[in-house]
Amino acid sequence: MKKNGFLEKYEEIFTPSAPMEDRELFFGREQELVDFKRGIRRKGLHPVVIGHRGVGKTSLVKMALHEWDETHTIIRVTCNARMSFHEFAASVLEQLGVDRTEIETIYENAKSVHGKAGIFSSEIGTSGNEKTTVRKAGENSVKYEPWGLYSYLASRKDNIIVVLDEYDRINSNNKYSKHFHENVADLMKTLADNAEYCTTKLVVVGISQSAQKLLGEHESIERSAREIYIRPLRQEDINDFLTSTEQDLNFSFHPAVKESIIQSSNGYPYYVHLVSLQAIDAMIDRDKSARSVSVEDFENGIVKAVEEAFRSVLRKYQGAVNGLKERELIFIEKFCYYPLNRDVYINTFRDHMQRRNIMGGQEFDSILTKLTHDQALFYTSRNSGRLRFVEPLMGAFLKSKIFKIQSGRNISKNQLDLEL
Numbered sequence: 001m002k003k004n005g006f007l008e009k010y011e012e013i014f015t016p017s018a019p020m021e022d023r024e025l026f027f028g029r030e031q032e033l034v035d036f037k038r039g040i041r042r043k044g045l046h047p048v049v050i051g052h053r054g055v056g057k058t059s060l061v062k063m064a065l066h067e068w069d070e071t072h073t074i075i076r077v078t079c080n081a082r083m084s085f086h087e088f089a090a091s092v093l094e095q096l097g098v099d100r101t102e103i104e105t106i107y108e109n110a111k112s113v114h115g116k117a118g119i120f121s122s123e124i125g126t127s128g129n130e131k132t133t134v135r136k137a138g139e140n141s142v143k144y145e146p147w148g149l150y151s152y153l154a155s156r157k158d159n160i161i162v163v164l165d166e167y168d169r170i171n172s173n174n175k176y177s178k179h180f181h182e183n184v185a186d187l188m189k190t191l192a193d194n195a196e197y198c199t200t201k202l203v204v205v206g207i208s209q210s211a212q213k214l215l216g217e218h219e220s221i222e223r224s225a226r227e228i229y230i231r232p233l234r235q236e237d238i239n240d241f242l243t244s245t246e247q248d249l250n251f252s253f254h255p256a257v258k259e260s261i262i263q264s265s266n267g268y269p270y271y272v273h274l275v276s277l278q279a280i281d282a283m284i285d286r287d288k289s290a291r292s293v294s295v296e297d298f299e300n301g302i303v304k305a306v307e308e309a310f311r312s313v314l315r316k317y318q319g320a321v322n323g324l325k326e327r328e329l330i331f332i333e334k335f336c337y338y339p340l341n342r343d344v345y346i347n348t349f350r351d352h353m354q355r356r357n358i359m360g361g362q363e364f365d366s367i368l369t370k371l372t373h374d375q376a377l378f379y380t381s382r383n384s385g386r387l388r389f390v391e392p393l394m395g396a397f398l399k400s401k402i403f404k405i406q407s408g409r410n411i412s413k414n415q416l417d418l419e420l
Contacts, residue, residue, distance in 0.1 A: 048225045050227065050229055054270030056230055242261065314393060
């Protein structure tokens with residue numbers, strides 16, 4: 001990945017709004033790449049890539065699919081909250097160059113398709129060697145179903161990979177969602193059962209803790225879905241990434257800045273890319289010839305990163321925080337006095353709150369349970385007993401947007417105790 005040492009290339013490397021493309025900078029995902037490739041190669045398996053927001057799911061899929069760019073036709077469909085299976089199938093067909101206004105489907109030797117639809121959900125029945133032709137025109141006259149989409153994919157001679165990204169956006173409360181989930185499950189099961197006749201692979205990507213939660217409880221696909229859980233990166237991997245960018249772009253992060261990015265990222269590449277990009281922007285704004293990101297650049301970058309993330313990720317938390325009770329807000333506000341995104345021992349926080357007569361232990365534990373339930377705002381480490389915000393930028397967001405807390409660079413534990 002040689003960039004000839006020009007810092008102006010940094011926008012090609014730090015890409016919080018787009019998947020990574022440089023394999024040399026894709027650290028810490030070797031096993032996940034292997035698992036994904038096995039899911040593509042092996043008959044009857046279809047990769048389901050899951051994990052939290054910003055952990056790098058789409059980047060992993062895009063990086064892994066480079067291997068098949070020349071041998072497969074790769075179709076990508078991004079879900080939206082009201083997407084129906086018909087719209088999904090129509091997008092696949094359109095990207096494959098199928099004329100959606102008039103398609104002729106011909107079945108020969110079609111004993112097995114009696115009572116099923118072709119590409120359209122028309123009622124057909126065949127027997128023996130009878131040839132049945134279904135022809136319809138006009139977008140309003142067609143409705144795509146799993147069997148019809150499978151039939152078309154099976155009729156093609158090329159290998160196809162269909163990526164269904166942001167699957168979690170399919171709103172479980174809308175009238176299409178149940179039908180959508182059932183049809184995707186039917187398509188995956190049909191592709192798995194007929195792998196010897198159709199080589200098409202379905203890749204599902206979405207925010208979830210399990211493939212079952214993402215796809216719904218469909219027993220028929222348990223053996224077909226190869227779950228690939230993308231965990232947060234290790235601190236060593238983030239350090240390797242930042243060090244490589246410093247070397248290739250011929251610049252540096254102040255050691256304290258680099259350590260802060262590593263520690264505060266929670267292992268999320270999105271945060272690393274966003275904060276690094278904004279900090280470098282701040283450095284360039286300060287001095288176009290500068291090649292070292294200072295602590296001040298980093299602090300200015302955090303402010304801009306919060307503004308950027310608020311438009312896409314953090315906005316949903318504003319309503320959640322506004323809906324909390326007064327004592328719960330006090331709990332969160334006092335937690336915000338700790339240095340941003342550092343693990344805080346729960347016992348230490350509880351002790352601070354009790355010694356300052358802010359909150360008793362029983363009330364503290366009750367509120368903690370509520371705010372960590374389903375990782376609503378916080379998550380806890382089972383082994384170490386530490387507490388941290390779910391989103392890496394949550395602390396900075398709450399400080400600047402909700403509680404208006406003045407940030408200080410070096411808040412010691414004694415100062416913190418006095419603030420509480």
